[in-house]
Amino acid sequence: MTARVGVVTFPGSLDDRDALRAVKLAGAEPVALWHRDTDLHQVDAVVLPGGFSYGDYLRAGAISRFSPVMETIIEQAKAGMPVLGICNGFQVLTESHLLPGAMLRNNHLHFVCKDQKLRVENNTTAWTSDYAQGQEIMIPLKNMDGRFTADRRTIDELEAEGRVVFRYLDGNPNGSIDDIAGITNAAGNVVGLMPHPEHAVEPLIGTGGTDGTGFFTSIIKRLVNA
């Protein structure tokens, strides 16, 4: 069985092609999904890619959250379908309330574009099982609104339940609370993070490493063993 992994293209998505390519390189069947689709074309999992969907005109991810494809994805994600939100995709997931908290402008007000070291804090999610617990990985980070925030009670809950999946190392690039780079829902099927694993899957581009491949091989193992 080949896992079918969908990648949504919203108007303003930038990294959908890279995400499709990363899915393919990992050995799954990439399926392009359109923001107006209400049907998910029998995909087993979905990636919400980076970019500036609908121009991020209201808030990052706020308008995409109400697109036809998201209505179906929200319903399916609640039923257990794995969803990975990368950068703008993470913002869409918080706006959809599939993940708690919200994303704000970087605290220094500059766009960030750099290779970022992360620690994998939870390798039991659908998207991180191919990493070792505590593994340090290098993944490109590029965003304007990367400051993850939530009220203290939510943060304490995330920490207590091991739902902080990635943390920034060697300095916090955007002022996010507790150096949080990515989180998961309670079930572990929905994961969001600001850095871009799909840009770190081939030696020739991005960081020059392949530390991002694990996201896509993890999901294949999860789906094939399901």
Next chain:
Amino acid sequence: MARVVVDVMLKPEILDPQGQAVQRALPRLGFEGIADVRQGKRFELEVEGPVDEAALARIHQAAETFLANTVIEDFVVRVEEGQ
């Protein structure tokens, strides 16, 4: 047509670096005595038909689900008089 205004502001406990940047620029431009600046959004909605309780309830719902993200923002809905 009646105008309804929705003001959206970051919650007080949320850091507002944009407001801070504006606040820091003020004294440089000779505007002294401003202790703090918070930057927000203002939506002006031109409403067709009467702005009755039902219409305001709909706008309140739009503000709560869409115009504001209540995880980080507060909002106020008010009818602009004198149109």
